[in-house]
Amino acid sequence: xxxxxxxxxxxxxxxxxxxxxxxxxxxxxxxxxxxxxxxxxxxxxxxxxxxxxxxxxxxxxxxxxxxxxxxxxxxxxxxxxxxxxxxxxxxxxxxxxxxxxxxxxxxxxxxxxxxxxxxxxxxxxxxxxxxxxxxxxxxxxxxxxxxxxxxxxxxxxxxxxxxxxxxxxxxxxxxxxxxxxxxxxxxxxxxxxxxxxxxxxxxxxxxxxxxxxxxxxxxxxxxxxxxxxxxxxxxxxxxxxxxxxxxxxxxxxxxxxxxxxxxxxxxxxx
Numbered sequence: 001x002x003x004x005x006x007x008x009x010x011x012x013x014x015x016x017x018x019x020x021x022x023x024x025x026x027x028x029x030x031x032x033x034x035x036x037x038x039x040x041x042x043x044x045x046x047x048x049x050x051x052x053x054x055x056x057x058x059x060x061x062x063x064x065x066x067x068x069x070x071x072x073x074x075x076x077x078x079x080x081x082x083x084x085x086x087x088x089x090x091x092x093x094x095x096x097x098x099x100x101x102x103x104x105x106x107x108x109x110x111x112x113x114x115x116x117x118x119x120x121x122x123x124x125x126x127x128x129x130x131x132x133x134x135x136x137x138x139x140x141x142x143x144x145x146x147x148x149x150x151x152x153x154x155x156x157x158x159x160x161x162x163x164x165x166x167x168x169x170x171x172x173x174x175x176x177x178x179x180x181x182x183x184x185x186x187x188x189x190x191x192x193x194x195x196x197x198x199x200x201x202x203x204x205x206x207x208x209x210x211x212x213x214x215x216x217x218x219x220x221x222x223x224x225x226x227x228x229x230x231x232x233x234x235x236x237x238x239x240x241x242x243x244x245x246x247x248x249x250x251x252x253x254x255x256x257x258x259x260x261x262x263x264x265x266x267x268x269x270x
Contacts, residue, residue, distance in 0.1 A: 003097040006071060011043040011058030018057075022080045025052045030062035031072040050085050063245070104130050129240035138244055157242065160207075161250035168200050179258055180266025194257040200251025201244060208243030212236055 001013060009030070018025055026047065033042050033056075046053045054077065063071050082089050098107050108128045115126060172179070179192060216231055223229035 001222055003095045004071075006063065007061045008058045009061040010041055011056070013058060014076070018078045019080050022084070023078060024081060025056045025057045025078065027058045027060055027076040028056055029060050029070075029072040029074040031070075031176055032075055033059045047075075051075070061175050082094045101132075104132055112128055157246055161246045164204060164247060165250040165253060167203070168196060168256070170197065172197070172254050172258045175258075176261065176266050180263050180268075183261070183263035184267065189259040192261075194256045196255035196258050197248065197251050200255065201247040204239075204243045204247025204251075211243065212240055215239075 001007070008027070011027075013128060014025070014027065015024070026049070028036070028042060028047075036042065036047060039047065045056050047056060048054070060071060060074070060076075079089070092145045096107075096111065098104065107131060110121055111128050115128075116122060182192065216236075219229040219231060
């Protein structure tokens with residue numbers, strides 16, 4: 001219990017006497033306790049396990065998942081009592097706690113050597129890992145997923161940028177005469193270029209605002225359904241400015257095309 005940082009909210013822990021006497025007692029996870037006894041204190045009550053009555057001696061404080069298992073859904077009984085249930089009671093996992101985290105690698109080597117020499121087996125039959133290695137593995141997985149999602153987002157941005165460029169090209173084609181009139185009245189190439197760049201930028205800014213609103217809205221909805229949602233201001237700003245940047249980058253070609261139109265040819269356009 002100490003190694004896995006589990007505490008008792010009601011009652012007591014399993015004792016040495018419980019182990020020596022093969023006592024039919026149990027600890028309940030928080031969710032199991034709520035399911036069986038609602039809000040009533042279950043300490044002293046009895047539950048049936050495999051047809052036998054077991055006395056509840058304690059309730060584990062709610063912690064969620066720990067060491068890959070959901071402790072809140074567990075029922076813990078003495079190991080000596082479990083042997084008589086007729087199920088597999090072989091030990092598959094051992095948890096150890098170190099007093100000095102700087103000696104992690106040395107401790108892993110010592111544990112491997114001890115198990116190998118004691119049981120006469122090689123490390124092919126067991127593995128020893130630390131939380132540090134588990135964290136590094138999870139970080140590696142998260143980084144891979146981030147790159148994958150970043151690649152998908154990049155493709156989406158490119159497709160969206162092509163869509164913006166096509167819209168602006170259509171706009172230039174439909175407003176050819178307008179461009180010719182502006183140039184005939186003295187508008188310079190820079191003026192036309194800036195006009196269409198601003199239009200593309202406004203188009204993508206509006207799209208970015210809608211995207212942020214929809215994203216936060218859907219995230220909030222999922223949060224109300226029990227999922228974890230915590231919007232990051234930095235990520236929201238990066239997404240918004242990325243949208244604006246797409247407007248500028250993919251708006252350059254249509255704007256440049258519009259600025260290069262010959263005024264006379266533009267005025268003759270139908």
